[in-house]
Amino acid sequence: MRERLTVAFVLLAITVVIGAGAVRSYTILNLLRDDSAAHLREHAELISGLLEERYTEDEPITARYIASVAPEEAKVVFTPEDGEPVVSVGEAFEAGSNDIAVSSTGPLGTVSVTEAGKGLSDIVTREPTMLFTLLLLVATLAGLIGYVAARQLARPLEQLAEAAGALGRGRFDLDLPKTRMPEAQAIGSALRTSAVQLESRIRRERSFSEQASHELRTPITTLRLELEDLMVRDDVPDDVRASAKRCLAQVDGMESSAGRLVELTRGSLMEGAEVPLEQLAKDVAQRWADRLAERRRKLTATVEGDLDLMFTPGPVEQVTDLVLSDVAQAGAGPVRMRLFAEERYLRIRLPAGTISEPGRSRFRRNLPQPGSGVDAARDVATAFGGKVTGSGVADDLEVLLPRR
CATH class of the missing domain: 3.30.565.10 (Histidine kinase-like ATPase, C-terminal domain)
Structure with missing residues (x-):
């Protein structure tokens, strides 16, 4: 039982840590995405303003110019109101399924800035060794706590099992645990009550067997003596003497039956425990x-x-x-x-x-x-x-x- 409780504590601790880590990672990832989106929005507004100044100075808006003012890890798409989109891809940009994209619309058109989201996931999971060490530490600590707790929980139950075994062997001086566990207290109270009842029953059976033996054997012995005295008297007719002899045989049978009945009350104390x-x-x-x-x-x-x-x-x-x-x-x-x-x-x-x-x-x-x-x-x-x-x-x- 101790081993099962200890393993249960370890599994529970690992499950809680993994669940808490998953929730924490998801929360951190969302916070990082929101923070990145806010920074990208600032970049998009800045790029949109720079493009307006360049347009005012009659300078052409090219992909090279956009690349010079955009982050290297971002992809910028300028879509004018009356022209073809201008696309600038940074040298450090890597497209993925978790990309973050924001847009800023100005007088000249819409500026869209996209940044790869893979880097955010790497930030959350870039320390697998640390995570494994944390899990190992938590499992070890949970195992120690679980072992101590298992001993405290299992000891009363083991004592109750020993007490139940002793009661099954016919012992009534049960060594019951002193515990505050309600279930163990209830079982201990039931065992104590059973022991008292069984001991009381044994005392009653012993008293009954002694009294029954006395109540049955005393009159039978008296009757036997009377019949034997009748058989040896000289003034008794032969037919009466023969009747007394037959009655004496019946008395012997009654005495034997009474002895067997008394012995039945002195059978095994606990059947199957011998x-x-x-x-x-x-x-x-x-x-x-x-x-x-x-x-x-x-x-x-x-x-x-x-x-x-x-x-x-x-x-x-x-x-x-x-x-x-x-x-x-x-x-x-x-x-x-x-x-x-x-x-x-x-x-x-x-x-x-x-x-x-x-x-x-x-x-x-x-x-x-x-x-x-x-x-x-x-x-x-x-x-x-x-x-x-x-x-x-x-x-x-x-x-x-x-x-x-």
Whole structure:
């Protein structure tokens, strides 16, 4: 996008310069023609006066005499009232399609003076090198301005695209641009609203699944116990015991159906956004390895279990970012992170001492209080149906997230 905006600025600047140059050239050419016409009119009146004096002195009016009083770059035609025209062509005269001609009528006849207009066009266009240099300078300046403007215009849109991609991966802590561009503000507001609505929906689904599981399984379990107790009693007839056994089989079916219904609410968070655990671990480790390297800390990440299990990357990225933000703010030495892939959960462990005590952080003056990221990670993990245990200070820090 930046390249297209920069090229558009350059083309626009060149178009404006060429258009302005064409208008300026046309205006200057007309001014020069008017000025030349005024001078030629003065020459025509002067020549007409000289011819009257020569006629008064009974001197012949010849082409040689007219040439002696006319400009060398002009053509003069004297047309008497009762005679043949006398034509005088200057040595520097060159006829063309843009010739300028004026006439002056006196008692003896009409004097017409014509001057070539080609010289005026040459004056306007006689510096092609200067024009090319001007165009090159304008194009360069427009390119620099266009590049800077393109960066300012494209950056909010790129951030919005990244935020939309994060929302599509299941992340709700969107990094939206701070801009005064109305269109970008509208898109950012829509993304923020969508993130809040999706997060609220996930919380409601989790609450529903927990409540549904409790509301369904509790009476089913009670009924199962009653039926099992009925089956083992000695004072119960055989037909009643057989009926209780059949009912117990139906209870098992109901419990299995209730379990499947609850599992349906725990499906994929974002359909089509899942990635293999191996790829997800590489992305998280690479991003934070670069950030921790700025503080001269090394990140080592290991993955165990089925690496082909699919996970929605958003929740994993969001929780690990919050936890590792505390790691980046406090502590020293290498950071070890272990990921365990289970059938229904992803377990992430960071060993004890990864996050230092608040008072021991050498970055404490310039950074937020260590531990705030872990606290926020607990809330996020709980919203997704997981949990965070430990603090990373005196004991292991463990994150448990469901496969969604």
